[in-house]
Amino acid sequence: MDIPWDDVQLFLAVAESGGLSAAARKLRIGQPTVSRRLAELERRLGYQLFLREAAGARLTSSGERLVEPARKMAEWAGEVTRTAAKGERAPEGVVRVTAPPGVAFDFLAPMAGWLRDKLPLIRLEVLSSINYLDLARGEADLALRGRPSEHADLVTVASLEHDNAVFVAPEYARRLPAAPKMTELDWIAWAPPFEHLPPNPQLAAAIPGFRPTFTADNFLVLLRAAQSGLGAIVLDRVAHRFAGAHGLVPLPVDLGPHAKGRTYLVCARSALDIPRVRAVAHALTDELARAEAAARARVVAEGAMRATGTDAARAQPSPRPRAQPSTGPGKGAARSPTRPKPRAGRRAR
Numbered sequence: 414m415d416i417p418w419d420d421v422q423l424f425l426a427v428a429e430s431g432g433l434s435a436a437a438r439k440l441r442i443g444q445p446t447v448s449r450r451l452a453e454l455e456r457r458l459g460y461q462l463f464l465r466e467a468a469g470a471r472l473t474s475s476g477e478r479l480v481e482p483a484r485k486m487a488e489w490a491g492e493v494t495r496t497a498a499k500g501e502r503a504p505e506g507v508v509r510v511t512a513p514p515g516v517a518f519d520f521l522a523p524m525a526g527w528l529r530d531k532l533p534l535i536r537l538e539v540l541s542s543i544n545y546l547d548l549a550r551g552e553a554d555l556a557l558r559g560r561p562s563e564h565a566d567l568v569t570v571a572s573l574e575h576d577n578a579v580f581v582a583p584e585y586a587r588r589l590p591a592a593p594k595m596t597e598l599d600w601i602a603w604a605p606p607f608e609h610l611p612p613n614p615q616l617a618a619a620i621p622g623f624r625p626t627f628t629a630d631n632f633l634v635l636l637r638a639a640q641s642g643l644g645a646i647v648l649d650r651v652a653h654r655f656a657g658a659h660g661l662v663p664l665p666v667d668l669g670p671h672a673k674g675r676t677y678l679v680c681a682r683s684a685l686d687i688p689r690v691r692a693v694a695h696a697l698t699d700e701l702a703r704a705e706a707a708a709r710a711r712v713v714a715e716g717a718m719r720a721t722g723t724d725a726a727r728a729q730p731s732p733r734p735r736a737q738p739s740t741g742p743g744k745g746a747a748r749s750p751t752r753p754k755p756r757a758g759r760r761a762r
Contacts, residue, residue: 418490420454424462425483427451428476432469488566491551495683504692505534512557514632515648516676517541521557523655528696535689543607548681554690555697556679559611568685571678571698573705576650577612577668580661582642592665595620599644601635604628612647615671649674652707653700676701 426436427447437444455462462476472480512521517539525537546552549566561569579598581589589597595616602613602625617623626644629635639646640660647668648661678697684690 416454418486420450421483421486423447423450424454424476424479425487427463427470428472428480428483431471435469487547487550491547491549491681492566492683494551495681495687498687498689499683501688503534504532504689506689507536507538508555508689508693509538509540509553510555510557510693510697511540511542511546511553513543513559514541515636516557518632519657520651520653520655523657524700527655528693531696532692535693537693543610548679548684551681554680554684554687555694557676557697558679559674559676561677562679566682567679568682569677569679570685570694571701573651573676573701575674575676575704575708577647577672577674578650578663579645579666579668580639580648580659580663581645582640582660583662585642585644586662586664589664595666598664598666599626601625601627601638601644601646603635604630606630611674612668612671615668616647619669647671649676650708651676651704652711653704654707655700 423436423440426439427433430436430439433447433451434444437447440447451462458475460475461473462479463470463472510521518541521537521539525539528535528537540546540553545558546556548554548556548562549564555570561572581598600616600620600623602608602616603610607630608628613625616625627635627638629638635646636659638644645664645666646661648659650663678694678701680690680694685694
């Protein structure tokens with residue numbers, strides 16, 4: 414029996430998302446369409462692929478046997494698409510870049526304007542997602558993510574080491590001691606189902622009984638809460654030239670092992686043979702290198718400022734100690750400032 418690729422895609426979307434509505438959002442079609450096409454596929458196969466439940470759709474044993482072949486088919490379909498695109502002569506068309514919401518908001522969106530002038534025939538499509546999209550299947554062309562890929566068909570094109578820091582609104586900072594402890598802060602963190610994402614596990618490990626003051630499942634909501642003075646948020650400090658002012662100030666809080674992070678630019682190995690993908694990958698690589706150089710320069714400048722301040726303090730002459738008023742008798746004792754001077758012509762007693 415021939416199963417059309419569209420039906421395999423639909424089956425895989427339902428299997429991996431766990432429900433018809435989630436699969437519909439992933440495929441960008443209506444939920445009734447997913448339900449109708451899935452029922453038609455099951456009718457042609459002659460057996461049920463999913464058990465429909467209140468919590469979603471659960472694979473039957475027959476459906477489970479199809480998952481792995483469907484995944485391999487999806488990867489090969491992505492490879493076919495990339496191979497066909499290698500015949501392009503110039504960088505032109507849509508390039509899809511996936512990244513976490515913070516990176517998409519702070520870096521990719523403002524970079525898009527500059528990229529349009531540099532590569533006018535390319536249209537950047539940013540897929541802001543906390544979950545990783547499958548690059549081998551062609552769900553995106555490039556990815557900026559927090560860890561390198563271990564997939565054999567994927568390659569890390571570039572990476573950027575960056576600092577992480579605790580940020581708060583200025584009015585919130587004014588209410589804190591000079592060197593606040595982590596336990597003295599009101600924390601803003603991820604809500605379920607994203608509570609496994611940094612910095613939640615790191616904060617939970619460092620703070621006994623960690624309980625955030627505010628949680629949300631959307632990065633912009635978390636950022637806005639911090640800007641309103643609700644509490645502290647952990648953000649990366651990437652010195653790229655497209656960064657905008659968020660109005661928050663850093664705190665001198667030691668995040669320990671989480672004080673450093675790294676962002677990786679990843680893509681399917683064969684995608685670099687596509688002119689439009691290769692052009693955007695090169696542009697992103699250049700910007701990551703520029704940001705890393707700017708970060709190193711900032712560290713050097715801050716170190717020089719600290720050294721200059723220390724040298725200036727050492728060069729200052731030590732203040733001469735003032736004589737302390739003495740209340741007891743003795744030779745050379747200082748005159749009490751309240752003691753009256755003797756009048757002329759009278760002997761002092």
